[in-house]
Amino acid sequence: AQSVSQHNHHVILSEAASLELGCNYSYGGTVNLFWYVQYPGQHLQLLLKYFSGDPLVKGIKGFEAEFIKSKFSFNLRKPSVQWSDTAEYFCAVNKGIQGAQKLVFGQGTRLTINP
């Protein structure tokens, strides 16, 4: 079945450590890719998105993600995490044209940053 997989369920890091969260999808063809973040007690917020063009996407708060088509991956990275990055991170994919419907989400990765 077509799916979105996030391999790390819970990641624990110390402040200033580098972060990489994995995301793989199984759809063929044109896809739009997203990373969302959910801080404790808050709603989902868009971190970054990829529709086309440069496969290295810069998002808010120092996050970036790289789309590697051959690997069906869209991993999220941050060179130096902060305590305030503690949150749940969701990768999401939709197929087809820009702004199309039906996001499919990964299972989420809980990130805990120790001060």
Added chain:
Amino acid sequence: GAVVSQHPSRVICKSGTSVKIECRSLDFQATTMFWYRQFPKQSLMLMATSNEGSKATYEQGVEKDKFLINHASLTLSTLTVTSAHPEDSSFYICSARGVGGNSPLHFGNGTRLTVT
């Protein structure tokens, strides 16, 4: 920025009763709203897509008679869980998309439903 208000944030009800959850776009017109369900430690699962003024489109496996969706205006969609059972206990999240093909999604804070 655009805000989506979801109400209530938490509700406890008895088996057999119905519960209505509201999703409002506060500062934009939402032509399309989405309803998701999230079980603990699992992904958000899309339940249905609702377009203003038309019937909702339900995902496979979602009972349309149990999860009634109404999108009567460009700022309000409601999800009614009818004859709730304990297995309906979950976290329900709505999202809304404004006018235009590239409009981003804005999410509500979610509703924790507990059926006793």
